[in-house]
Amino acid sequence: MSLAKHYPDRPDKVYFFGTCLIDLLYPEAGLAGMQLIKREGVQVIFPQDQTCCGQPAWNSGYRDETRAVVLNQIRTFPQDYPIVVPSGSCAGMLRHHYPEVFKGRPEAGLVEDFSQRVFELTEFLVHVLKIELRDLGEPTKVALHTACSARREMGVADEHEALLRQLGNVQLVEQARKAECCGFGGTFAVKHPDISAAMVTDKAKAITDTGADQLVSGDCGCLMNITGHMQHQGIGPKGQHIASFLWERTHAAES
Amino acid sequence: MQQKAEFEQRVQKALNNPQLRRNFRVAMDGLMEKRSNAFPDKEALEALRITGANIRANALVKQPELLEQLEANCTRNGIQVHWAETIEQANRIVLEIMERHQATGMIKGKSMVSEEMELNHFLEAQGNSCIESDLGEYIIQLDHETPSHIIAPAIHKSKQEIAQLFQEKHPDIPYSEDIETMTRSARKILRGKFFEADVGLSGVNFAVAETGTLCLVENEGNGRMCTTVPPVHIAVTGIEKVVEKLADVPPLLKLLTRSASGQHISTYFNMISSPRKPGERDGPTEVHLVLLDNQRSRIYADEELFDSLRCIRCGACMNHCPVYTRIGGHAYGSLIPGPIGSVIEPQKFGLENFGVLPTASTLCGACGEVCPVKIPLPKLLHRLRYEQVRNDHTGATIGQGSQRSTREALIWKLWSWAHANPAVYRGGTRLAGLLRGVVPNKIGPWTRVRTAPKIAPKSLHQLAREEGFENE
Amino acid sequence: MSKARDNILARLRARNAEKAPVDLDRTVESPDWSREERIDRFCKAMRSVKTEVHTVGRENWAKKLAELSKQKKLKNLLYAPAGPLAEPIEAVWRAGEGLPELVTREVEVDGWKEELFFDIDAAVTSTRSAIAEVGAMILWPTPEEPRTFSLVPPVHIAVVEADQLHNTFADAIAAEEWTSGMPTNALLISGPSKSADIEQTLAYGVHGPVELIVLLIE
Structure with a gap:
């Protein structure tokens, strides 16, 4: 648990970044994540223009190609809402690597603001929504x-x-x-x-x-x-x- | 792409050797547990790592001044300092010292820099004998191998394999698989070698600028033998090993031995500041220090890659690396294996030769998490992946752009276009959903050991719309 | 190779000095241990790596040395007649019987290297001080007690003064002001020589002493 991280108060609205892998192969997981947040009384926005975080190209060393994809995500999540991501990997890309992708570039400030709003789903449920779960399932x-x-x-x-x-x-x-x-x-x-x-x-x-x-x-x-x-x-x-x-x-x- | 094919061959060989796999798994599990036990207090560990990282970063920032100070203090103490830009120069320096003393026999303590120089080959080609005295190094020298781990060079071998090797090379010694018995046999053989040797060679763990002191960490006593018994001692080290103050040594020593093998301290910590002084009754009458660059100053020039020079060679990154654990040290084909090897070796010997290494990582971060001086290893591996495919010809890494293939570059261009244009992307996923029935069950090597992933009939984009989640 | 030196230094200096020197805080806090705690930690740590530690009194340590020498059936024992341990050892040996031969060689080792390597069973040396935290002795070998005494014979017996126990290595460096002048060779020794190079299994007695015996004078 990273104590250094600052978590916001419970917001009225959040963005959901579903990730391309979930989009294509596990959409029910993305939907479940959105429903969990919605059930807590928070409005979930799913911008239809979102695509992929850009990690595949980034990890392959194709930095220009990554930047084009990153800029699309930044444009797609313009409001000051938290961005919730149901993946540690993609959340890590959005939160920690986006600033590296644009280090020393004019967009750096904009990207930094975006990255600060990114939370992985479970940390958001635990620390921001302080969710309490009631198990209805079988042992x-x-x-x-x-x-x-x-x-x-x-x-x-x-x-x-x-x-x-x-x-x-x-x-x-x-x-x-x-x-x-x-x-x-x-x-x-x-x-x-x-x-x-x-x-x-x-x-x-x-x-x-x-x-x-x-x-x-x-x-x-x-x-x-x-x-x-x-x-x-x-x-x-x-x-x-x-x-x-x-x-x-x-x-x-x-x- | 030859390097990739050769790498794959070595990987295959390692993966298909159950004995080797077992040797590494057991050894790495043991080393991880020992390290973990040596640092029971995680907060204290983190504080110590920060101290270690700062000490090393400080020493690097001040490196040119510290090297001059080290040289001045060593010289004042009577240690002769030599500088080598290349391994050829370093080998030549060692040979000249030997020739001056009409020496033909060298006994060596463990030194990765001497491996980097391929000193044994070089000296043997000149008719000299070079004997490794570290037990692990001795074993692999007997079998004409290179180290598979930087602190445990023979870790790839089982005791049975070593017993057989001993029998083959020393048929006069009774066969034994008992580790203590084998160790004693090596002691007996090597005692005579220490006794006879004209020159002792060692590496250096830390070179202290403030006092002109060479520090060596070891357990066996062979390092002390090599630096004490022969009349001439030659220490070889990379220029990055210099630290500023004597007070910097205790925290680094603590980090090194605990990270490497879970020891609170090594059996010996040997600090050498001069040759034998008048009146003293033993010790070498000459001590030489060879400072080797070999691309280190090139690495030094890059603000990010610079951090790779912080390394104190503990081996913790390889002990914790899931890839190293599977394939072992030799598969890397480089002198230093594991994550730090995949960072340093391509920079020293070129991406055209070792560019495959930075890709042989899942970037899982286990290495960066345990590095005692907080080298951001995943970040550096990542940076080298960029260096090898970048095509702007402005970087400083050797072999920059050498791994770029037109085909791969085109694939990423198309990929980028599709994912930077939402309409194209949505069209693509919709199409994938429609065609899911005709997606083949076999997709390349993925399905050799896995079933093919199943494309969902409806994408999350579609489901979100249908369930009424707003677009903005 | 001064050209190499100049080239290397020039390359290092050509770096764009974006990274500022790190402000290092070198003040180290020392643990608050009593004399007893120091002794206890030192003994525990040293024993954990197979060092034989005996706590002895100032008046009887040489007797203990004689007793151990007999017990271990040492053939001979190397000591420094001009060193700090000589008097009590000589006194006990004069009075004792059936003790190993005391060996002294007050000349350069080069002249009797063969004997040192192949005939000497054990050597006894003093120590400068010791470190409680990790259990290590500090030796600054002297002309009287040269470096090879604690290295070559199969048994090394060391006399440590409990009053000379520092908490940590950093404390020792600071308290003894090492920076004002380092000796030819300074050593930390924590146990008999060992290796784990075969299957990560510890085996004692590699190239240095097979046995390390510490007489700790309380």
């Missing part, structure tokens, strides 16, 4: 994989756990070497597939060994990697984004 055993960017860049590993611990029927189990990377690393998985495969194999085994009924992660990149491997091998529990998991377990179906 279950859950393993949590916290993305490296969520843990080390955004410093929100404790917030992920804190939310899951609010759920009375959820037993959190811990896998061996839980802080170790799953081997996704964006373009790393494509550029170095064999190393990535070795890493995800170990990670999937550690998670399977816990006997968890379910894997939860705050980042869809890791989820896609780990569950993709587990499905391929026919092992392990099913995986879900933490937002979907929290929403499903606390949301009373309207009859």
Whole structure:
């Protein structure tokens, strides 16, 4: 938990940055995140012009190409509302790397203002909305994989756990070497597939060994990697984004 | 792209060697646990890391002045100081010292700079003998290998492999897999070598400008042997190892031994400030210090990459690196492996030769988190990824732009265009949703060990609209 | 190679000095430990790395030395007849029986290197001071007690004065004013020589002493 970080008071409105991976592959996770915030009485705005945070190009060394994409996001979130992101990785890009992308450039000030407004979903739920969850689900055993960017860049590993611990029927189990990377690393998985495969194999085994009924992660990149491997091998529990998991377990179906 | 193919071959070889995988996993797990136990108080650790980072940053900022001060103080103390811009010059300096003493036998303490110089090859080609005396270095020298880890050079080998190697090279010694017995055998063999050697060579952990003192950290006593017993001692070091004050040493020492192996202090901390003085009864009568640049001053010129020179060579970044743990040190193909190697080696030997290394990281941040002097390793790896594909020809890194391929550059241009134009992007995701049924199940290497991701029928953009979430 | 020197320094100086020197605060707080705590920490830390520590009195340490020498069946013991430990050792040895031969060589080591390397069983030396925090002795070898005494023989016996225990290494440097003049060689020694180069498993007795025995005078 990063104590140094300053959290705002509960706002009336927030922006939601859904991330391109969620947009394309896990939209239900994005929707769940928005619903969790909305249920707390905060209006959620989803600007339709948002695309990708720009991280793939940035991490590949293509800086000009990144800047064009970043400027689109900055234009798309013009008001002074907090920007909530259901991913430690993309939130880290928006919050910590955007200022680097524009370091020493005329847009630096504008970008800095934008970055200061960025929060990862779980930290926003815990520290800004001070959410209280009531578990409506059946007893279950859950393993949590916290993305490296969520843990080390955004410093929100404790917030992920804190939310899951609010759920009375959820037993959190811990896998061996839980802080170790799953081997996704964006373009790393494509550029170095064999190393990535070795890493995800170990990670999937550690998670399977816990006997968890379910894997939860705050980042869809890791989820896609780990569950993709587990499905391929026919092992392990099913995986879900933490937002979907929290929403499903606390949301009373309207009859 | 040859370097990438060669790297991949080495990676394959490592990944397909279960013994090697086990050796590294067990060793890295042990080293991580030892470090963690050595720093029970996380706040104190953070404060100490900040102190260490500041000491190193300060020494670097003042480096030219400190080197002059170091030289002046060493000279006053009787240590002869030599400067080398290149490894060729450094090797030549060492050879000339040996020739002046008609020396042919060198005994070496652990020194990564001497590895960087490939000093053994050089001296052996001139008809000299060069014997490594650090147990790990001795083992790999027997097997004609290079170190796979900067503080534990033979960490890739199991005790059985070492026992077999000992038997092969020293058939007179009874075969044993007992670690203490093997260690004692090495002691016996090397004792004679210390006794005979004409010249002892060592590295330097910290060179103190204020007093002209060379500091060496070690456990085995071989470092003390090399710097005490032979009549001539030559210390080789990179110019970045200079620190300003003696008072800077205790915090760095604390960080170094605890980060490296979880030791509160090494068995020996050896501080050398002069050759044997009149009346003293042992110690070398000559001490030489060789200060090597070899691209360090080039790295120094860049405000960001400059931070790579803070390194105190503890190895914690590799111990905590999930990639290093899987592939081991030799797969990197560089002298220094792991995250710090992937930062330093391409800068020293060119991105055209080692450009693949900065890409062999998930940027998970484990290295940066444990670095005792807070080198922002992920940031530097990232910076080098940029250096190798940038095409503006204004950077200073060797091999800049060498990894840029027209195809990849075009892909990122198109990608950028699509993601900078919301209408294009939305059109793309809609199309993907429609075509989801015909997306192939096999997509390159991804699906070798994973199922293909499934594109959702409706994007979040669509769902948000349908659920009434406002656009602005 | 003065050209190399000039080139290197010129390159370093050509850097755009955007980074200002770091303002270093070198004041270090020392822990507030009593004499007993210092002794306790020192002994614990040294024992944890396989050092044999015996607390002894000023009047009986040499007897303890004789007793240990006998127990360990030492063939001989190297000591410095002009060093600070000589008198009590000589007194005990004169009175004792069946003790290892006392060896003295008050000349340059070069002349009896072979004997030192292959015949001497043990050496006893004094120490300058010690560090409680990490459990290390500080030695500044002298002409009487040269560097190799604490290095080459398989057994090193060191006499440490409890009154000379500093809390930390930084304290030792400051209190003893090391910056006003460093010796040829200053050493911190925390235990017998060791290596973990094979499978990260500790093995003692590599190139330095196999055994380190500390007589701590309380």
